[in-house]
Amino acid sequence: MPPLNYFEVECSDAVGGEAYRRVAADVLQDLDLLRVIDRLHIFIDPRVPIFVAVGLIRHIPREIRLRDFASVNVQENRVVIDIGDETYLAPLLQRLWARYGKERVEQPDRFTVVLPAEEVPGERIEDMVVADPGTSLYRDIVYAMQYIAPEGFKVRRQYVKGTRFYYVASEDTLPEDVVETLVAERFARLEGGG
Amino acid sequence: MTTLVPVTYRGGVYRHDEIADLIDDLGGYVVQKQMMAQEVVLQSFVPRDDVALIRRIAKPLAGEVIEAPLVGTEIAVASPSLEIHHLPHTSCDIAEYLRRAGAKTNMVGLARGFGKRIANLSVEERDVINEHDLVVYVLGNFEECIKQKFPAIRRGVHVPIVVTGAPDRETLMRIIDPRVEGYVGNIGRIMHRFKRPEELAKLDELVDEVSRVVDARRNELAKDPLSIFPPRLMGIVEDQIQEVSLLTHPTPVTAQLTGLRVKLPYDQYASRIRALNVGDGVTIGDIADLLPSRMRNYILVRIKPCSETGVMV
Numbered sequence: 001m002p003p004l005n006y007f008e009v010e011c012s013d014a015v016g017g018e019a020y021r022r023v024a025a026d027v028l029q030d031l032d033l034l035r036v037i038d039r040l041h042i043f044i045d046p047r048v049p050i051f052v053a054v055g056l057i058r059h060i061p062r063e064i065r066l067r068d069f070a071s072v073n074v075q076e077n078r079v080v081i082d083i084g085d086e087t088y089l090a091p092l093l094q095r096l097w098a099r100y101g102k103e104r105v106e107q108p109d110r111f112t113v114v115l116p117a118e119e120v121p122g123e124r125i126e127d128m129v130v131a132d133p134g135t136s137l138y139r140d141i142v143y144a145m146q147y148i149a150p151e152g153f154k155v156r157r158q159y160v161k162g163t164r165f166y167y168v169a170s171e172d173t174l175p176e177d178v179v180e181t182l183v184a185e186r187f188a189r190l191e192g193g194g
Numbered sequence: 195m196t197t198l199v200p201v202t203y204r205g206g207v208y209r210h211d212e213i214a215d216l217i218d219d220l221g222g223y224v225v226q227k228q229m230m231a232q233e234v235v236l237q238s239f240v241p242r243d244d245v246a247l248i249r250r251i252a253k254p255l256a257g258e259v260i261e262a263p264l265v266g267t268e269i270a271v272a273s274p275s276l277e278i279h280h281l282p283h284t285s286c287d288i289a290e291y292l293r294r295a296g297a298k299t300n301m302v303g304l305a306r307g308f309g310k311r312i313a314n315l316s317v318e319e320r321d322v323i324n325e326h327d328l329v330v331y332v333l334g335n336f337e338e339c340i341k342q343k344f345p346a347i348r349r350g351v352h353v354p355i356v357v358t359g360a361p362d363r364e365t366l367m368r369i370i371d372p373r374v375e376g377y378v379g380n381i382g383r384i385m386h387r388f389k390r391p392e393e394l395a396k397l398d399e400l401v402d403e404v405s406r407v408v409d410a411r412r413n414e415l416a417k418d419p420l421s422i423f424p425p426r427l428m429g430i431v432e433d434q435i436q437e438v439s440l441l442t443h444p445t446p447v448t449a450q451l452t453g454l455r456v457k458l459p460y461d462q463y464a465s466r467i468r469a470l471n472v473g474d475g476v477t478i479g480d481i482a483d484l485l486p487s488r489m490r491n492y493i494l495v496r497i498k499p500c501s502e503t504g505v506m507v
Contacts, residue, residue, distance in 0.1 A: 013338060015360055015365075015382075016335040016337065016382075019335040019360045019383065022384070022385070023335075046337075147278060150279075150308075152274075152308040152309020153309070154312075171312055172311075
């Protein structure tokens with residue numbers, strides 16, 4: 001059982017509902033979203049058919065800056081960046097190459113990057129934004145919902161903004177008013193109680 | 195007449211050829227040989243009375259002989275699609291488990307098998323499924339969807355069908371009309387590997403159900419026996435067509451309940467295979483139909499019953 005604060009699957013078919021509860025738990029665990037999603041309500045009615053998932057995100061991860069994973073040592077004629085955690089090394093190099101040119105960025109070993117000092121005059125390179133996990137998070141959430149939803153439900157509508165997201169899918173066209181009512185009802189339940 | 199039973203021999207590579215020779219000497223057939231690193235698996239048919247003998251001879255080689263009810267069958271595992279929703283778990287786990295029971299399984303990923311209203315089966319898919327001995331339909335979680343879509347994806351399929359899905363067995367029996375040969379409930383869309391005891395028990399139940407259907411088919415065939423036992427015909431093709439040994443397929447010639455699938459191009463080899471002598475001046479063309487398979491450009495050999503040819507090899 002995932003450590004979400006609220007996790008409910010509402011379904012007219014008891015056996016299918018239970019199966020989808022397991023599917024959702026497995027998918028969220030596989031995609032490492034259990035700590036990201038705070039509350040999730042899934043509504044499925046195979047007779048219509050429709051699949052609705054509404055949820056709240058726990059927190060949006062902040063931007064990753066250079067100082068978060070490396071220390072910067074400014075010497076007389078060069079700047080030495082000492083990498084502590086390699087996770088964001090690839091995007092860091094991409095940015096440095098784009099900014100200073102590949103020939104100026106030296107990497108004598110795996111954990112060290114050296115720049116000539118004249119290239120970074122007085123600049124606080126520590127504050128450089130290296131990656132933004134928030135953008136990939138939204139993508140991951142939508143992907144997880146596509147993964148959980150029955151495959152035949154190809155007509156879909158998705159929304160992720162701030163901490164709220166919803167995903168609606170069906171085999172048939174989705175009437176706007178139906179979607180809005182269903183989503184609003186589930187959001188009310190999600191944010192009100194539980 | 196000796197009765198041949200399907201068994202699997204599992205042991206080390208060291209001296210495994212002695213077991214293969216022994217099976218041959220006893221009048222049995224090895225239909226598939228798999229070598230994985232230091233392990234070898236022989237899927238074979240051996241005389242019922244000699245199983246104990248093989249066990250005794252295999253013992254010093256640390257080999258084991260186990261009953262494998264599905265040896266000599268080619269089974270299709272039909273999945274609604276080959277998307278991430280159905281693979282790798284469920285479909286692959288089921289196919290792998292059937293393989294352990296001796297079957298040669300092929301995964302048939304339907305192009306449009308998903309959905310409730312939109313599910314359908316193409317002519318090519320239908321023909322490919324009909325080339326197998328049996329088809330296992332791996333269906334999903336909702337009773338309502340299975341009820342509505344199943345008639346569409348079984349249309350024109352005349353081989354025995356076994357259905358799996360999340361509803362229990364009784365529900366599956368109730369919603370599927372006309373009836374199919376086998377049902378296994380409580381296996382739906384699962385997003386993890388089958389590993390819990392209750393999940394593995396379900397796979398065992400599936401193997402039992404498939405074996406039951408295959409046995410019923412074998413009994414039916416015994417009433418009007420085939421002109422030649424498929425593994426015997428397989429041996430003849432392998433011995434006389436040298437190119438078979440050059441193929442890299444795991445099973446270059448696949449044994450089925452009523453025929454063979456020879457993985458050579460139909461246009462170039464069909465007439466050569468038809469002319470092969472099976473003994474006493476009888477050729478393969480006399481006792482079997484050779485058809486172009488819908489699976490790549492393979493050859494499908496359908497052995498005619500003894501009552502039709504008047505020949506028993």
